[in-house]
Amino acid sequence: MSKYLLNKFLFTVDRDPELVERYRDDPQGTVQWWEETEANRILNCHTGESSTWLRFDDTERTALSTHDYPRLFELGAHPFLTLTLFIAMFERDHDEPLGFQLEYARRLSHLSLPYPDIAT
Amino acid sequence: MAELVAVIASTHHPFYYKASTATGEERPPFADEWVRKVAAFRETLTKARPDVLVMVGSDHFHQLWLDNMPQFLIGKAPHYDANWYNEEREFGLPRMVMRGQEDLSTYLLREGLDAGFDLAFSNELRIDHSITCPIITLRPQNDLPIVPVYTNIFAPPLPQPKRFVQLGRTIRELVESWPSDQRVAVIGTGHLSLELGGPRQFGPHGPDPEFDRKAVEWISTGDLDGCLSEVSLDSLHAPGNATHGFMDFMLMMGVAGEGRKADYVDTYDLFHTMEAYFTWYPNNGGQP
Numbered sequence: 001m002s003k004y005l006l007n008k009f010l011f012t013v014d015r016d017p018e019l020v021e022r023y024r025d026d027p028q029g030t031v032q033w034w035e036e037t038e039a040n041r042i043l044n045c046h047t048g049e050s051s052t053w054l055r056f057d058d059t060e061r062t063a064l065s066t067h068d069y070p071r072l073f074e075l076g077a078h079p080f081l082t083l084t085l086f087i088a089m090f091e092r093d094h095d096e097p098l099g100f101q102l103e104y105a106r107r108l109s110h111l112s113l114p115y116p117d118i119a120t
Numbered sequence: 121m122a123e124l125v126a127v128i129a130s131t132h133h134p135f136y137y138k139a140s141t142a143t144g145e146e147r148p149p150f151a152d153e154w155v156r157k158v159a160a161f162r163e164t165l166t167k168a169r170p171d172v173l174v175m176v177g178s179d180h181f182h183q184l185w186l187d188n189m190p191q192f193l194i195g196k197a198p199h200y201d202a203n204w205y206n207e208e209r210e211f212g213l214p215r216m217v218m219r220g221q222e223d224l225s226t227y228l229l230r231e232g233l234d235a236g237f238d239l240a241f242s243n244e245l246r247i248d249h250s251i252t253c254p255i256i257t258l259r260p261q262n263d264l265p266i267v268p269v270y271t272n273i274f275a276p277p278l279p280q281p282k283r284f285v286q287l288g289r290t291i292r293e294l295v296e297s298w299p300s301d302q303r304v305a306v307i308g309t310g311h312l313s314l315e316l317g318g319p320r321q322f323g324p325h326g327p328d329p330e331f332d333r334k335a336v337e338w339i340s341t342g343d344l345d346g347c348l349s350e351v352s353l354d355s356l357h358a359p360g361n362a363t364h365g366f367m368d369f370m371l372m373m374g375v376a377g378e379g380r381k382a383d384y385v386d387t388y389d390l391f392h393t394m395e396a397y398f399t400w401y402p403n404n405g406g407q408p
Contacts, residue, residue: 004186007186015204015206017205017209042187043185043187044185044188045187078181079316079317079318080180080181080274080317080362081181081317083316083317083321084206087210088206098322098391101321101322102322104321105318105320105321105323106319108318108319109319110319112319114357115318115357115361118276119276119277120275
């Protein structure tokens with residue numbers, strides 16, 4: 001299991017306006033493309049080098065491919081990264097101020113302390 | 121030597137800019153009182169007539185990332201661009217540019233290393249809302265050079281709370297020994313209880329009002345012993361999953377000094393989190 005790679009997906013998509021829209025519209029295709037072409041790119045490094053070993057397991061891939069943010073929380077993805085990206089994708093679908101944020105909290109309401117460890 | 125003319129600790133609520141500039145039906149009902157409180161808080165810095173600002177904050181996964189994560193980092197650059205696309209998107213924050221006080225950065229890095237802090241540095245740092253929010257609230261004209269100090273309150277493993285306090289003490293010693301005639305204010309921002317991306321987020325108050333009450337008491341009375349005896353990396357999970365940002369307040373208590381009561385205290389109970397504002401005038405009998 002790689003919390004780091006989950007976070008890397010959330011981080012790289014969140015910072016790219018086109019990727020935010022692409023992930024909203026086609027989560028499965030975006031996750032597949034990202035894992036094939038982006039997962040091993042070393043960030044903060046020149047483009048000539050990459051890693052060779054980073055891949056999702058089936059649980060992680062499914063959670064990302066289905067926009068399952070409660071599952072991402074359970075898997076220990078960094079909550080700030082998940083929240084920020086999912087607000088960018090889905091806040092627009094709610095009319096009330098904070099409507100999505102409150103739904104987000106409700107969908108996590110079955111969880112209690114201690115929360116899953118987010119250390120990477 | 122330089123003079124430490126003010127020590128300021130504050131929450132950094134990224135929605136202040138949007139709330140305070142909204143008009144008509146867009147303006148939230150809590151905005152006017154919030155603006156009034158921030159204006160009064162701003163006056164505590166203005167009165168101190170600083171020349172330079174040391175700004176303590178924490179990058180929220182903008183430039184600092186898990187492939188190369190520093191615990192404590194000082195910016196050393198002549199300029200700092202500020203705010204990021206996702207902060208513009210979510211909070212409506214404007215892009216900003218700040219001047220850097222590079223000679224003070226150089227001094228803090230050299231002397232900090234020699235004082236036992238293995239500080240990281242950055243010569244090209246784009247800063248985020250943990251530092252721009254207090255510029256917007258406390259110095260909106262953005263006319264003073266800064267030294268940014270970043271702490272890791274975000275990506276475990278984190279330094280222990282006592283280490284934040286020790287760094288605060290060291291920053292104070294170094295500011296006061298900096299061979300310069302500049303007037304320096306140290307401003308740091310963090311959180312009281314806070315939940316982000318968890319089941320307790322965005323409630324009508326902060327997730328743990330009892331923690332907030334105790335935290336305000338610790339800070340306003342300078343009760344570092346009491347604070348350190350109750351706060352640990354483990355204990356900070358209970359008030360809310362983002363409450364480790366409180367350690368930046370502990371750093372600022374270290375700057376202000378053990379037992380040093382704040383000269384100005386204000387709070388504002390908002391949705392999601394409690395705002396808290398503190399100012400110390402360390403060297404002039406509580407006067408600016």
